[in-house]
Amino acid sequence: MTVPTASPSGGLLRLITCGSVDDGKSTLIGRLLLDADVVPEDRLAAAMRNGQRYGAQGGTPDLALLVDGLQAELEQGITIDVGYRFFSTAQRRFIIADTPGHEQYTRNMATGASTADLAVILVDAAKGLLRQTYRHSAIVALMGVRHVVLAVNKMDLVQYSQARFEAIVEAYRPMAEKLGLKEITAIPMSALLGDNVLQPSDVMPWYAGPTLLGHLETVSIEPLDSHPFRLSVQWVTRDGAGFRGYAGTVLGGTVRPGDDITVLPSGARAHVGRIVTYDGDLDIASAGEAVTLTFAEAIDVSRGDVISACDRQPHLSDQFAAHLIWTGEGPMLPGRPYLLRLGTATTTATVSELKHQIDIDTGLSKAAKQLATNEIGFANLSLDHVLPFDIYEDNRETGSFILIDRLTNATVGAGMIRFPLRRASNIRWHSFGIDKSARTAIKGHRPAVLWFTGLSGSGKSTIADGVERRLLAMGRHTYLLDGDNVRHGLNRDLGFTDADRVENIRRVIELAHLMADAGLIVLVSFISPFRAERQLARERLTDDAFLEIFVDAPLAECEQRDPKGLYRKAREGKIRNFTGIDSAYEPPETPDIHLRTAELSVDREVDIVIETLRQRGIFG
Amino acid sequence: MPPARSYLRELEAESIHVLREAAAMFRKPVILYSIGKDSSVLVHLAMKAFHPAKPPFSFLHVDTTWKFRDMIAFRDRRMAELGLPLIVHVNRDGVERGISPVLHGAAIHTDVMKTEALKQALDLHGFDAAIGGARRDEEPSRAKERVFSLRRAGHRWDPRAQRPEMWHLYNGRLNPGESVRVFPLSNWTELDVWTYIESENIPVVPLYFAARRPVVERDGMLIVVDDDRLPLKPSETPRLGLVRFRTLGCYPLTGAIESSADSIGAIIAELRQARTSERQGRAIDHGSGGSMERKKLEGYF
Numbered sequence: 033m034t035v036p037t038a039s040p041s042g043g044l045l046r047l048i049t050c051g052s053v054d055d056g057k058s059t060l061i062g063r064l065l066l067d068a069d070v071v072p073e074d075r076l077a078a079a080m081r082n083g084q085r086y087g088a089q090g091g092t093p094d095l096a097l098l099v100d101g102l103q104a105e106l107e108q109g110i111t112i113d114v115g116y117r118f119f120s121t122a123q124r125r126f127i128i129a130d131t132p133g134h135e136q137y138t139r140n141m142a143t144g145a146s147t148a149d150l151a152v153i154l155v156d157a158a159k160g161l162l163r164q165t166y167r168h169s170a171i172v173a174l175m176g177v178r179h180v181v182l183a184v185n186k187m188d189l190v191q192y193s194q195a196r197f198e199a200i201v202e203a204y205r206p207m208a209e210k211l212g213l214k215e216i217t218a219i220p221m222s223a224l225l226g227d228n229v230l231q232p233s234d235v236m237p238w239y240a241g242p243t244l245l246g247h248l249e250t251v252s253i254e255p256l257d258s259h260p261f262r263l264s265v266q267w268v269t270r271d272g273a274g275f276r277g278y279a280g281t282v283l284g285g286t287v288r289p290g291d292d293i294t295v296l297p298s299g300a301r302a303h304v305g306r307i308v309t310y311d312g313d314l315d316i317a318s319a320g321e322a323v324t325l326t327f328a329e330a331i332d333v334s335r336g337d338v339i340s341a342c343d344r345q346p347h348l349s350d351q352f353a354a355h356l357i358w359t360g361e362g363p364m365l366p367g368r369p370y371l372l373r374l375g376t377a378t379t380t381a382t383v384s385e386l387k388h389q390i391d392i393d394t395g396l397s398k399a400a401k402q403l404a405t406n407e408i409g410f411a412n413l414s415l416d417h418v419l420p421f422d423i424y425e426d427n428r429e430t431g432s433f434i435l436i437d438r439l440t441n442a443t444v445g446a447g448m449i450r451f452p453l454r455r456a457s458n459i460r461w462h463s464f465g466i467d468k469s470a471r472t473a474i475k476g477h478r479p480a481v482l483w484f485t486g487l488s489g490s491g492k493s494t495i496a497d498g499v500e501r502r503l504l505a506m507g508r509h510t511y512l513l514d515g516d517n518v519r520h521g522l523n524r525d526l527g528f529t530d531a532d533r534v535e536n537i538r539r540v541i542e543l544a545h546l547m548a549d550a551g552l553i554v555l556v557s558f559i560s561p562f563r564a565e566r567q568l569a570r571e572r573l574t575d576d577a578f579l580e581i582f583v584d585a586p587l588a589e590c591e592q593r594d595p596k597g598l599y600r601k602a603r604e605g606k607i608r609n610f611t612g613i614d615s616a617y618e619p620p621e622t623p624d625i626h627l628r629t630a631e632l633s634v635d636r637e638v639d640i641v642i643e644t645l646r647q648r649g650i651f652g
Numbered sequence: 653m654p655p656a657r658s659y660l661r662e663l664e665a666e667s668i669h670v671l672r673e674a675a676a677m678f679r680k681p682v683i684l685y686s687i688g689k690d691s692s693v694l695v696h697l698a699m700k701a702f703h704p705a706k707p708p709f710s711f712l713h714v715d716t717t718w719k720f721r722d723m724i725a726f727r728d729r730r731m732a733e734l735g736l737p738l739i740v741h742v743n744r745d746g747v748e749r750g751i752s753p754v755l756h757g758a759a760i761h762t763d764v765m766k767t768e769a770l771k772q773a774l775d776l777h778g779f780d781a782a783i784g785g786a787r788r789d790e791e792p793s794r795a796k797e798r799v800f801s802l803r804r805a806g807h808r809w810d811p812r813a814q815r816p817e818m819w820h821l822y823n824g825r826l827n828p829g830e831s832v833r834v835f836p837l838s839n840w841t842e843l844d845v846w847t848y849i850e851s852e853n854i855p856v857v858p859l860y861f862a863a864r865r866p867v868v869e870r871d872g873m874l875i876v877v878d879d880d881r882l883p884l885k886p887s888e889t890p891r892l893g894l895v896r897f898r899t900l901g902c903y904p905l906t907g908a909i910e911s912s913a914d915s916i917g918a919i920i921a922e923l924r925q926a927r928t929s930e931r932q933g934r935a936i937d938h939g940s941g942g943s944m945e946r947k948k949l950e951g952y953f
Contacts, residue, residue, distance in 0.1 A: 044662045113811065115795040116788050118841050125659035127839055130795075139816050146818040255657075266672040271705040279701070281669045281820075310700040311653035318656065322668035324703070335676055359816045373821050376676070434821045441825035443815040 040125045045248060048129040048144040048177065050168035051154030056185045060154065060223035061130055064245065065119055067230045114140045123249040138171065138392060138406040139359045142446060145175035146432070149253045152181045152244070157196055157220070158189040161203050167392050173211040174355055174408070174448065176428055179251055180208065182218040183244065187236065188225055194238040211395075217251075219244055256319035260344035261285030261293070262422070262430050264375035265337045269324055277308050277324040278333050280376070283429040284422075285341060286318045287325070292342045295333050296420035301342065302327040336377035338420040338430065346420040346430060351384070351453035354424075356409045360437060360444025364403040366411075370444065371436040377419050381435070384414040412453055424448035471551035477508050477651040479548040481573050482641065485560045485620060486583030487612050488598055489590035491629045495583060496557040498638040503553060508651065511547055513540055515558040528609040537565040541572050548573065553650065561617040577648055581641065582623035585630060587612050660848055667836040668701040669820060670799055671783070674834045675701075675708045677824030678781035681834070682710040684770070685731075685738065687723045688900045689856050690785030690837060692730075693845055696854050697836060699734065709783065712739045712773055716765035718753055718902035720878050726857045739777070743769035753904045754883060761902065771807050780826060783834040789841045799838050805829030843923055850916040859897045860919065862911045866890035873907030 051057035117128040129144030131137070145151065151172040155165055172180060182204055190196045201218040208216050219228055220239055227233035230245045242250070262284040269277045287293070291304045305326040307314040317323045325339065333339070340346055358364045364383060372381035387410045389400035403409045424431035435445035472478055482499065484492040496512055503510045515536075519526070523539055526532040537560055547554045560566055570578050590612070591599040602610035609615045620626075625644055627637045645651065654660035674681050683698060685691050698707035713727060731738045743751075746764040753761040774782060788795045798814050800822045806829075815823050824832060837845070849856060866877045868888040875882070877890045882904055884890070895908035896919075913922045 040659050042659065043657050044659045113796045113814065116839065117795060118789055118839065120659070120841075120843075125663075125844075143816045143818055147820075266669070267676050267702070269702055269705050275704055279672055281665060308703065309653065310703040320662060320665055321656075322665040322672075322701070371825070373823070376673075429819060432819045432821065434818060434823065436823055436825055441823070441827055441830075443817075443823045446816070446818045446821075 040120045040123060042124045043253075044127060045124050045150065045251070045253065046127045046129070046148050047150040047152060047248065048131060048141070048148040048172075049152045049154065050131070050141060050172065051152075051183075051185075052132075052164065055154035055156050056223045057154050058130070060152070060183065060185065060221075060229065060244075061117060061128055063223045063226060063229050064128070065117060067226065114144050121245070121249055126248065137167070138357060138408065141168065141171045142175055142357050142359075145172055145177050146428070146446070148175075148177050150179040150181065150248070150251060151177045152183050154183045154185050155200060155204075156189075157184050157186045157193075157200065160200055161207070163393050165204070166207060166395070169208060169211055169213060170392050170395060173213050174357075176424060176448065179215045179253075180213050180217070181244065181247060182208075182216060183223075184218060184220045185223050187220045187227060187233075188222040192220070192227075192233075192236045194236070197239075217241070217247055219247065256284045256427070257286050259284035259319070259427060261287050261291070261339075261341040262346065262427065263287070263323075263325065263339040264377075264430070265333055265335050265339065266376050268334060275326075277306075277326045278337075278339065279322075279324040280339070281322045282317050282319050283375075284319050284427050286316055287323075288316050289313075293327075294340050294342050294345055295331060296338045296340055296346060297348055297418050298332065298337070300331040300333075302329040302331045304328070336375070338375060338377075340420065346422045347452040348418055348420050349452040349454055350415040350418045351412060352421065352449050353387070353410065353412050353451050353453055354433070354447040354449045355390075356383070356403065356411050356413075356435075356445055356447045358403040358405060358407050358409070358445050360435075360442060361405060362437075362444075363405075364409070364445060366402070369438060371438055372413070372415060372433050373436065374419055374421055374433040375430055379419060380416040380438075381413050383411045385412040387411055410450075413447070421449055421452075423451060425450075468549050468551065471549075475509055475551045477553065478577060478649065479551050479553060480577035480579065480645065480648070480650045481544045481548050481554045481556060481569075482579050482581055482645075483544075483560070483566065483569060484555065484557045484581045484583055485566060485623075487585060487587060487590045487617055488559055488610075489593045489595055490583045490585035491634070492557045492559075492583045494634055495581075495627065495629075495637050495641070496555045498634050499641045500555055502638055502642055506651070508553055509551065510553045510555065512555040512557065513544060513547075515540075518543075528615075533562070534565060537562075537569070541565075541569045544569075545573055553645075559611050559617070561611045561615065563618045563620070566620065577650055579624040579644065579648070580620055581625040581627065582620045584619070584626060584628050589630060654848070654851055660844065660851060663840055663844060664697065664700070664848070666820075666839065667697045670822070670834065670836040671698055671701040671707075673820075673822050673824070674781055674783055674800075674836075677822070678832070680710070680777070680779050681708075681781040681783060682712045682739075682774070682777070682779040683707070684782050684784045685711050685713045685727070686785070686900075687713065687719070687727045687857060688785070689845055689849060689860065690787065692854050692856050693840075693848055694783070694785040694837060695730075695734065695736070696852060706735065710739060710777065710779065711736050712741060712777075712779075712782075714766060714769045714773060715740050715742050716761070716769070716902050717742060717747065718761070718765070718881075718904065720857075720859055720876075720900065720903045722859050723857055723900060726855075730855060739773070741769055741773035741776070743772060752881075753902055754881070758905050761905070765902075774807070774831065779831070781824070781832045781834055783836065785837050786833075786835050787840050787842070787845075788835075788838050797835065797838065799835055800824060801833045801835065802826075803831045803833060807831065843920070846916060846920050846923065850920060856916075857900060859900060862894055862896040862914045862918075864892045865895050865908070867893040867895055867908060874909065875904060876908050878903045 049057050049061055115130045117130055119126050129148060131140040131144040153168050184197050184200050197220040220236055221228040223229055228243045230243060232243055263280045263282050265278045265280050267279040269279050287304055289304050289306055293304055294301050305328045307317050308324040338346060366383045366386050369380050369382050372379055386400055388397040390397055390408045392408055422430040431449045433447045434443050437444045484496050486492050493514060500510050500512050518540060523536050526536050540556060544554045544556050566580060594600060601607045602613040611617045654664060743765050751761055751764045798817050802815060803809055867874045868890050874895055894912055896911045896913060897908050911922060913919045
């Protein structure tokens with residue numbers, strides 16, 4: 033018999049049972065608990081009483097009644113909410129997540145499956161595979177449960193037919209394969225009578241495989257030790273006497289004193305000093321262990337940070353694609369901000385795009401604008417902050433998240449990250465109450481972008497400077513963006529390759545757009561040699577008054593002026609990709625203002641610009 | 653520390669994770685210390701979770717004034733050893749009304765001196781999270797309880813509106829007036845608790861160990877006569893019995909069991925034995941594939 037005479041020698045096995053009352057799910061759990069001898073006599077007596085009261089067969093404990101706890105469940109003979117049951121054998125300690133087959137099945141099954149190592153999917157041998165068999169398998173696959181037991185139950189109703197069992201298993205294999213379920217063990221059983229649950233059945237001699245319990249005791253659960261090291265910082269421990277450590281559970285891999293680690297999202301690097309526990313320092317900590325780390329170097333770490341191995345770091349992004357299970361009472365609406373909890377970090381997030389909804393009964397995708405309760409979708413999410421994360425398949429703890437409604441604080445969604453995203457198209461625009469017109473109204477002029485383009489040394493900056501001085505004297509609000517100055521800060525990471533020049537301009541366009549949106553007259557003094565980018569600027573700034581000002585000086589004259597000595601260096605080959613020398617300048621074809629600097633004084637050029645602004649109605 | 657890859661080590665790590673989350677998420681979390689074995693494990697885990705610092709929790713004991721004297725002595729000694737400040741709350745209103753388990757019965761006494769008193773204390777100190785040692789294996793409805801269990805304003809539990817708990821991502825967000833009960837020992841069983849107490853050498857109240865104590869039998873329970881507040885009926889004469897307690901509560905309401913288990917090892921052995929004997933007493937034979945049930949079923953068909 034299985035009554036353990038010693039504590040289990042192995043670890044925990046967490047399993048979920050999938051099925052409905054009709055499949056004998058509660059009966060199976062009741063059988064496991066009853067035969068593993070964890071049902072106390074008083075509770076068994078209660079089940080007998082309830083069995084009579086709620087209409088089960090007299091004299092027999094209704095096994096299902098051993099597991100349904102809420103009064104409403106007993107009265108209705110159904111399981112409403114996910115419950116957890118425990119039993120142990122000499123080999124292992126088991127946690128069974130018992131989830132309802134009908135009510136809120138997606139939400140509850142997903143909850144039970146989220147921590148499960150193994151799923152028992154029940155099939156009624158008389159009925160064969162049903163639509164719900166697919167549904168249960170699909171949720172199990174979605175939630176990343178790696179081991180599946182196909183429990184072909186009620187074999188007593190089909191005269192313990194080997195052919196019947198094999199037909200069901202044959203039908204199931206392609207379904208499981210399609211869902212990506214790999215580790216399938218099929219067992220014929222009768223939960224009601226106990227066949228192949230704990231004891232091998234003497235009425236199915238044709239079956240040579242393990243009993244359910246035998247399989248549960250021996251199935252190999254791969255630890256996450258071979259994965260890259262991860263720890264989500266839960267708490268910064270300070271003892272008031274100079275100790276500073278970072279407390280958390282190892283979520284993958286192992287860690288040893290002296291290891292190189294990276295803290296994300298900051299990217300700070302350090303070496304592990306000690307692995308501190310109440311029972312003394314450890315030489316190594318493995319996945320699943322709750323520890324406190326110290327670092328040899330003083331670095332800034334706080335709750336929500338992920339401590340990672342330096343190689344094989346998690347993804348770092350503010351966008352990702354994920355499967356989303358909606359548990360909220362109201363619908364999920366793309367664009368609405370929710371709180372997102374990922375590891376120990378919390379940030380605001382929106383569903384930027386709902387790609388499609390998944391019909392869990394068929395696996396088919398369909399277009400959808402929103403998700404209702406218990407619906408599943410595939411969506412892009414956009415976060416307020418960059419966070420570290422893994423792909424769910426690689427690590428369930430660092431690849432999962434929940435969404436919380438900001439008004440009700442209810443847990444409204446759960447997600448499994450499938451891949452990171454870095455595309456700008458996934459960010460949605462937020463509308464706010466104060467807009468450009470409101471800002472313009474208090475300025476006394478309209479915003480504008482004056483885009484000065486021309487060769488180096490053509491006099492762009494001199495003219496732009498003169499225009500800004502004049503505008504300031506007139507009480508106008510301005511800002512001058514100078515190519516060289518911007519490259520000292522915002523664009524310091526960019527060089528002079530064509531790709532970098534394009535990015536350089538793109539950023540300046542966006543910056544000018546924001547400033548115009550703030551109500552300013554923005555002067556941009558940039559060589560901006562390519563028509564395509566100036567065209568991009570015109571299109572991007574189409575809602576602002578955009579003036580392209582061509583500061584036209586012949587190359588020879590610019591080279592002769594050479595105020596910064598750059599042409600000489602370029603001619604000597606010390607500077608590469610210099611506009612006009614070894615990189616092209618594409619002159620504007622139809623500029624708003626064409627200033628031929630050889631013919632005009634700077635004051636006159638400034639006059640022309642100011643007069644044009646007046647004509648365009650920027651100010652009166 | 654339990655050996656690596658053992659189930660106790662896993663349970664311990666999971667509970668420590670929950671305690672750290674509770675510390676980080678709530679403004680003013682409190683551990684409900686009830687002196688019993690589960691509380692002893694809970695406090696031990698809290699010491700571990702924040703080592704070398706002290707747990708960032710308040711500690712609260714709701715004293716019904718009917719606890720065994722040994723419990724109060726143990727409480728004060730243990731808290732002093734650990735250097736933990738303890739808030740003791742008594743429902744003064746209940747004391748003034750003279751509420752007693754002897755006069756008013758278990759239901760009223762428990763309601764006024766425990767449930768009401770707990771709410772008073774939580775409200776008085778503004779605790780937003782109360783961390784307790786309750787376990788899912790205690791009774792069937794507890795199996796449906798969350799690790800972070802939301803209480804609406806007025807401390808109401810709405811089992812129909814529980815938040816789903818996925819992975820180890822707990823939602824600690826509260827609306828005004830709401831609070832949370834946190835149960836780090838949710839996945840432990842009674843046997844786990846004792847096995848852990850043994851392996852970690854955690855001190856427990858001596859009442860758990862068998863000793864000769866004065867007892868009377870009342871309503872099928874063995875009541876230990878702890879002081880002179882228990883009025884004896886004419887038919888009751890205390891006798892010395894070798895008894896111990898499986899759970900500890902208010903003394904006139906908690907029954908002792910006849911036992912000779914005077915060590916933790918003996919208690920564990922007794923728990924295992926108790927299951928076996930319970931099983932032997934059952935009417936249903938389910939030892940093999942051919943069972944009593946099968947016969948019944950065959951008869952039914």
